């Protein structure tokens with residue numbers, strides 16, 4: 001089964017590892033399955049989903065397993081990373097493997113924690129990382145352009161089209177635009193999709209603030225201004241989270257936790273919010289399976305066909321796919337259980353090409 005990956009990026013010393021540790025530890029605390037260490041910098045985190053418990057109940061399943069996202073703590077990038085500065089090439093190649101990015105910005109002050117370029121400045125810091133990603137993409141595009149240019153001699157139309165698209169993208173990158181923000185037709189996108197470009201990946205910005213950032217009105221307002229500006233200029237969402245506060249929250253029991261949240265003027269842990277945002281960023285939907293063994297939520301890319309959804313569970317299910325028996329989770333809950341849903345004719349039979357919908361509960365029929 002393939003889990004989608006969200007890479008945590010940013011300058012050195014901005015709190016990426018602190019956030020990663022909080023995220024992965026929280027996963028372990030909230031769910032039975034949740035966190036398992038893949039290696040020290042990768043962790044699988046459960047996606048909280050209130051619907052799963054109800055599906056479990058209807059199916060009479062004894063166990064449940066949440067859907068999951070993999071988070072990867074990528075080492076800090078520095079100026080010149082695209083030229084190999086600070087092992088930059090290695091870290092940029094890690095970024096290439098990600099499906100989406102969480103860009104952490106330093107919003108906390110602490111004299112004891114050095115900032116790589118003197119004073120932290122959220123907007124400048126953001127631009128440093130953006131520039132490195134853009135420069136790396138330019139290098140990739142240039143290399144591809146060299147090859148395409150040679151192929152122009154063959155006089156095949158396709159190479160001329162590719163040449164034009166690549167040049168257009170090159171110009172946009174040179175002007176500081178990210179590829180994710182360009183309006184490209186599907187046909188144009190085909191020329192670059194396989195290149196796995198860095199600025200094509202969806203990004204969520206997170207300002208890692210000090211514990212007291214939410215405690216008074218002025219600070220909150222100042223923070224909201226930062227968030228708004230980033231959302232306007234970067235075209236994606238921007239969250240404010242204190243990685244340090246989140247990791248401290250994890251050490252507390254529930255009553256202590258509530259008191260602590262109140263003290264810092266917060267209503268809920270930021271981690272759940274972040275996990276939900278990451279889920280949206282990856283453009284995932286959830287379907288459920290439920291039987292006498294367990295009820296399970298599966299996070300898949302929106303637009304996945306039934307046969308591929310089956311493949312997420314087991315390759316045999318994909319190979320031997322016959323049919324999918326489908327019911328929306330709410331309909332199942334209304335019926336109360338599967339036999340009743342069947343009686344009422346609520347179970348639909350769908351074929352290989354059925355596009356799985358948010359909240360489907362699916363039983364795959366397959367040959368082994």
Ligand SMILES: Nc1ncnc2c1ncn2[C@@H]1O[C@H](COP(=O)(O)OP(=O)(O)OP(=O)(O)O)[C@@H](O)[C@H]1O
Nearest residue numbers: 012013014015016017018076108209210242243244
């Ligand atoms: N919200 C915060 N408020 C105050 N201090 C913080 C906060 N978040 C992290 N720190 C502190 O900042 C320091 C750097 O954090 P961390 O190691 O997580 O950074 P990093 O981005 O992973 O760095 P690197 O790129 O070097 O791996 C640590 O001492 C950590 O405790």
Ligand SMILES: [Mg+2]
Nearest residue numbers: 016017075076
């Ligand atoms: Mg780190």
